[in-house]
Amino acid sequence: MINGAHVIIYSQDAEADRVFLRDVLGYTHVDAGRGWLTFKLPPAEVAVHPTDGRESHELFLMCDDITQTVADLTARGVEFPDPPQEQGWGILTTIRLPGGGNLGLYQPHHETAYNL
Incomplete structure (x- = not known):
């Protein structure tokens, strides 16, 4: 039924961050129209963490x-x-990121779920 996930990074300089994902990280992409690039990400996993504060979502790359x-x-x-x-x-x-935002990067010590 569900065949993927779409992640959105909001940016003060979206074009600079698109160039970063394309040219620096080397992610392949499609043009969804008018220069709106959508990038293929590496395999992914999702986790749910408890919070007593405001709910939010984060994106971390793994290596x-x-x-x-x-x-x-x-x-x-x-x-x-x-x-x-x-x-x-x-x-x-x-x-x-060139647009001023931050993106997490981590090397996990735990077993990963993206190869299941």
Whole structure:
């Protein structure tokens, strides 16, 4: 019945962030019309976390080797406002998008669900 998920990143500079996803991360895409690019993402998984505060949604990219991934992306001009930090469940850092937003990046220590 459900065959996919569509993630939206809101941005103060959508064009710059589209260029970043296309040229820096190398994500393939389709043009949905008038330059609105829709990108193919790597395999994904979803988790539900409890909150006592306002409900929100977050997007994290995942990698196998955060040290190498950060080095590769840094060489391409990507900024990381926070150094990778051990969280117990994985090693987490933040990618600064050209539009000013942030995107999480982590190397999980836990079993992943996207290959099930």
